Amino acid sequence: MKLGILGGGQLARMLALAAYPLGIHTECFDSNPKACASEVTNLRVAEFTDEAALSEFLAEVDCVTFETENIPLSCAEFILKTKPLYPSTKALEVTQDRLYEKYFLKSLDLPTPEFLSVKTEAELIQAVSNLGLPAVLKTRRFGYDGKGQYMIRTPDDISKSWVHLQTQPLILEEFISFKTELSLITARNKNGETCFYPLVQNYHMKGILRSSEAPFNHAELVLEAQKYAIKILDALQYVGVLTIEFFYDGKNLIINEVAPRVHNSGHWTIEGAYTSQFENHLRAIYNLPLGSTEAIGYSYLLNCISEMLPINACLQVPGTHFHMYGKEPQPNRKLGHITLVDTNAERYQNSKKILSGMIST
Numbered sequence: 001m002k003l004g005i006l007g008g009g010q011l012a013r014m015l016a017l018a019a020y021p022l023g024i025h026t027e028c029f030d031s032n033p034k035a036c037a038s039e040v041t042n043l044r045v046a047e048f049t050d051e052a053a054l055s056e057f058l059a060e061v062d063c064v065t066f067e068t069e070n071i072p073l074s075c076a077e078f079i080l081k082t083k084p085l086y087p088s089t090k091a092l093e094v095t096q097d098r099l100y101e102k103y104f105l106k107s108l109d110l111p112t113p114e115f116l117s118v119k120t121e122a123e124l125i126q127a128v129s130n131l132g133l134p135a136v137l138k139t140r141r142f143g144y145d146g147k148g149q150y151m152i153r154t155p156d157d158i159s160k161s162w163v164h165l166q167t168q169p170l171i172l173e174e175f176i177s178f179k180t181e182l183s184l185i186t187a188r189n190k191n192g193e194t195c196f197y198p199l200v201q202n203y204h205m206k207g208i209l210r211s212s213e214a215p216f217n218h219a220e221l222v223l224e225a226q227k228y229a230i231k232i233l234d235a236l237q238y239v240g241v242l243t244i245e246f247f248y249d250g251k252n253l254i255i256n257e258v259a260p261r262v263h264n265s266g267h268w269t270i271e272g273a274y275t276s277q278f279e280n281h282l283r284a285i286y287n288l289p290l291g292s293t294e295a296i297g298y299s300y301l302l303n304c305i306s307e308m309l310p311i312n313a314c315l316q317v318p319g320t321h322f323h324m325y326g327k328e329p330q331p332n333r334k335l336g337h338i339t340l341v342d343t344n345a346e347r348y349q350n351s352k353k354i355l356s357g358m359i360s361t
């Protein structure tokens with residue numbers, strides 16, 4: 001078995017590492033020659049639009065997946081002429097554009113923040129007057145880790161946000177005053193076998209995931225989130241891992257985003273669940289039985305952003321695991337993560353306190 005992975009960042013790297021024990025070889029495809037998956041697997045360096053390079057890549061692999069939703073649809077269609085691609089092109093199409101994603105969720109009767117499409121400054125002013133303030137202006141495409149978005153708090157921010165983002169198609173979203181953010185990671189194989197990880201509670205800083213904790217135990221919310229997931233999986237004829245990010249306002253779950261891939265908020269599953277999200281993604285696309293998603297204990301995931309935490313100090317904390325992605329440090333770049341897993345609640349809380357004390361806020 002040889003799997004082609006579009007994208008060669010840390011998600012591809014962790015997929016490649018999970019593939020080895022299953023006897024699955026991997027090859028990544030990325031335009032960045034320094035893509036960090038290259039430390040652990042083959043990397044082919046070319047643009048997603050380079051059909052000659054894609055053809056050579058396809059000759060090497062039996063199946064293709066992706067670590068990012070920012071794949072041109074023309075690339076997905078080209079691949080499908082010769083090799084299977086999982087998840088579906090429809091999943092790519094819907095999730096790579098925030099506006100299409102919201103229309104899609106609405107068509108399934110699923111809750112999202114109110115939103116309006118914005119193409120001109122006049123439309124922005126109108127949209128703000130319809131949705132009220134605060135509101136969040138976002139690029140429809142290519143936004144990640146808080147990039148491509150602007151929080152509009154006061155009328156003065158309207159023109160500032162426009163200057164900042166005007167070159168791209170935009171969407172204005174109602175601001176959700178959430179109590180917390182949650183995510184659900186789910187996997188489905190080609191037979192339709194479906195599994196769900198426990199709900200994860202997420203903490204963002206400046207739009208970037210800082211830390212996650214699992215399991216978030218709330219029986220009703222778990223059922224609600226799973227019900228929403230099944231609708232999405234069915235509608236997208238989905239195969240692979242799918243992640244849904246939610247706002248929870250204390251009463252309802254509201255879907256923020258859907259990611260057709262393994263997700264940062266699921267990195268704790270490497271040590272904190274019986275089967276990691278990476279392994280279950282591979283099992284799903286090769287139509288193998290899915291593994292248990294049960295949590296082993298309490299898990300805390302801490303992202304290393306802009307700089308790594310010192311390995312020695314981290315590993316002195318009981319139950320801690322260290323992951324470095326091999327990337328060059330840059331401001332606001334995710335360079336690695338730390339996962340704490342413990343079955344003892346008291347010790348877990350102590351260790352979590354020590355680890356969270358190591359980061360500058």
Ligand code: AMP
Nearest residue numbers: 113136145146173174175176204207257
């Ligand atoms: P996103 O890239 O859309 O996932 O946004 C990154 C983070 O910004 C989210 O996880 C939230 O913390 C915050 N955010 C984005 N959209 C909204 C919204 N409509 N209301 C409140 N907070 C938001």
